[in-house]
Each structure stands twice: as C-alpha cells, then as structure tokens.
Amino acid sequence: xxxxxxxxxxxxxxxxxxxxxxxxxxxxxxxxxxxxxxxxxxxxxxxxxxxxxxxxxxxxxxxxxxxxxxxxxxxxxxxxxxxxxxxxxxxxxxxxxxxxxxxxxxxxxxxxxxxxxxxxxxxxxxxxxxxxxxxxxxxxxxxxxxxxxxxxxxxxxxxxxxxxxxxxxxxxxxxxxxxxxxxxxxxxxxxxxxxxxxxxxxxxxxxxxxxxxxxxxxxxxxxxxxxxxxxxxxxxxxxxxxxxxxxxxxxxxxxxxxxxxxxxxxxxxxxxxxxxxxxxxxx
Numbered sequence: 001x002x003x004x005x006x007x008x009x010x011x012x013x014x015x016x017x018x019x020x021x022x023x024x025x026x027x028x029x030x031x032x033x034x035x036x037x038x039x040x041x042x043x044x045x046x047x048x049x050x051x052x053x054x055x056x057x058x059x060x061x062x063x064x065x066x067x068x069x070x071x072x073x074x075x076x077x078x079x080x081x082x083x084x085x086x087x088x089x090x091x092x093x094x095x096x097x098x099x100x101x102x103x104x105x106x107x108x109x110x111x112x113x114x115x116x117x118x119x120x121x122x123x124x125x126x127x128x129x130x131x132x133x134x135x136x137x138x139x140x141x142x143x144x145x146x147x148x149x150x151x152x153x154x155x156x157x158x159x160x161x162x163x164x165x166x167x168x169x170x171x172x173x174x175x176x177x178x179x180x181x182x183x184x185x186x187x188x189x190x191x192x193x194x195x196x197x198x199x200x201x202x203x204x205x206x207x208x209x210x211x212x213x214x215x216x217x218x219x220x221x222x223x224x225x226x227x228x229x230x231x232x233x234x235x236x237x238x239x240x241x242x243x244x245x246x247x248x249x250x251x252x253x254x255x256x257x258x259x260x261x262x263x264x265x266x267x268x269x270x271x272x273x274x275x276x277x278x279x280x281x282x283x
Contacts, residue, residue, distance in 0.1 A: 014240075021236055028229055038223035043211035049204030056197045065193050069186035076179030083172035092167035097160040105153060112145040 056062035082088065094100075119141055123134035 017240060021233070021240055025233055025237075028233060033226060035226070038219045038226060041215040041219060043208050043215055046204035046207040046211070048200045048207065052197045052200035052204060055193065055200065062190070062193045062197060065190045066186035069182045069189065073179045073182035073186065076175045076182060080172050080175035080179065083168050083175060088168045088172070089161060089164040092164040092171070093160060094163070097156070101153060101156050104156060105149065108149055108152060112142075112149070115141055115145065 060067070116138060119134065119137050123137070
C-alpha cells in the first residue's frame with residue numbers, strides 16, 4: 001500500500017530571508033533602546049532675558065528707580081515751605097538797599113538845604129530878609145521837604161520790600177515746580193525702565209522660542225533615527241509575510257507498498273502528524 005504525504009514548504013530563498021530577518025530582529029531587540037538622545041530638552045534663557053532680569057532687579061534702576069526723584073522732590077517741597085512764611089522775603093532783601101537809601105537821603109538833604117538857602121537869598125533881594133514872610137516860607141518849605149523826604153524814604157523801603165516779596169514768591173513757585181518735575185520723573189523713569197525690560201524680555205522670549213523649536217526638531221530627528229531600524233524591520237516583516245503567502249512550495253514523501261501492518265500504522269500516524277504540523281499555528 002502506498003501512502004503519499006504532501007506538505008507546503010517555503011522556497012529556499014524565502015527560508016534564507018526569514019533566517020536573516022530573525023537574526024536582525026534578535027540582534028536589535030537584544031540591546032536596550034538608547035532614549036537619552038531624544039529626551040525632552042528645554043532651551044536656556046536668552047541673554048536678552050538675562051539683561052531684562054538684571055535691569056528689572058537692580059537697585060536704583062528697575063527697582064527703586066523712582067527713589068532719588070522722590071527724595072529730591074521732598075527737598076524742593078521743604079525749600080518751598082520755607083519760602084511761604086511772613087518773613088520769607090527777608091532773605092531776598094538787597095544788602096545794598098540801606099546804602100542806596102542813605103545816599104539818596106543825603107542827596108535829598110543837600111538839595112533841600114539849597115532850597116532853604118534860596119529862600120533866604122530871595123528874601124534878601126526883596127528886602128524881607130529876617131522878616132515874618134521869610135519865616136513862613138522857610139517853615140512851609142521845611143514841612144513840605146520833610147514830608148517829601150519821608151515819602152521818598154518809605155517809598156524806597158516799600159519798593160525794596162515788594163522786590164524781596166516778589167523774589168520770594170518767584171522762588172517759592174520755582175521750588176514747587178521743581179518738586180512737581182521730580183515727582184513726574186519718579187513716575188516716568190520707572191515706566192521707561194519698564195519699557196526697556198519689556199522690550200528685552202520680548203526679544204529674549206522670541207529667541208528662546210526659536211531655540212526651543214530647534215531643540216524639539218533635533219529631538220524628533222533623534223527619535224526617528226533611533227526607531228528607524230525597528231520600522232525598517234517592521235516593513236521587512238510585513239513584506240516577508242506577503243512573499244511567504246505566495247511562494248509556498250510542495251514537498252512529497254511516499255511510503256513503499258507491501259509494508260507490515262505495524263509499518264502501515266506507523267506510516268499513517270506519521271502522515272497524520274505531518275498534516276497536523278502543516279496546519280497554521282502548529283509549526
């Protein structure tokens with residue numbers, strides 16, 4: 001009795017390809033994947049960001065930049081307060097005023113004396129020298145002269161006071177204005193520093209984001225390079241499945257006739273086992 005066993009086997013080139021694939025897969029998976037080259041990376045702080053931080057936190061610049069101006073504003077305020085009192089004008093009185101008054105009064109007295117002399121001369125010419133009329137004229141002249149002298153002197157004193165008062169008021173206004181200017185500077189300077197800080201921070205952040213993009217791209221490139229062998233073997237395995245599915249060969253074995261019952265039984269068992277081995281999943 002002849003028994004023929006038929007099994008599907010891959011061609012030799014497919015078997016060789018499978019062995020090569022297994023060798024590559026074993027070698028690749030036996031080594032741990034180096035993930036250090038594509039760990040998340042954070043871009044460092046840009047120099048502009050560092051400059052912005054230093055500018056913002058340096059005492060007297062970003063922090064406390066207003067302080068000197070407020071101090072100066074306070075000093076101007078104190079000076080203005082000292083110019084608002086009733087005697088504030090005194091420090092603005094001309095130190096030469098009395099000399100001017102004395103010189104003016106001396107000249108006035110000289111001219112007044114000439115007037116008295118003129119009355120006597122006129123009286124002598126008219127023959128009334130020493131008479132009552134001359135005495136009346138001298139008295140009237142002297143009274144009027146004394147009044148004018150007092151008015152002249154008081155006028156000069158009043159003018160000096162008014163000049164000093166005006167100078168004090170002007171100085172008071174100037175001190176107030178200077179104080180207000182310093183207060184405005186106390187607000188303006190920090191704003192200017194803040195603007196510089198914001199500009200530097202914005203520029204630095206832009207550079208940092210660009211650097212972060214470069215790091216992210218490099219990380220992704222490293223990740224793809226690390227996984228490339230696995231992907232390549234994956235494609236290779238998928239291709240091999242297609243090849244093996246369409247390139248199966250035939251293997252035949254024949255049992256010679258006139259076998260003993262035991263031999264026949266062994267042959268049948270071998271055939272059944274071969275069929276079982278040929279089923280998917282049992283190789």
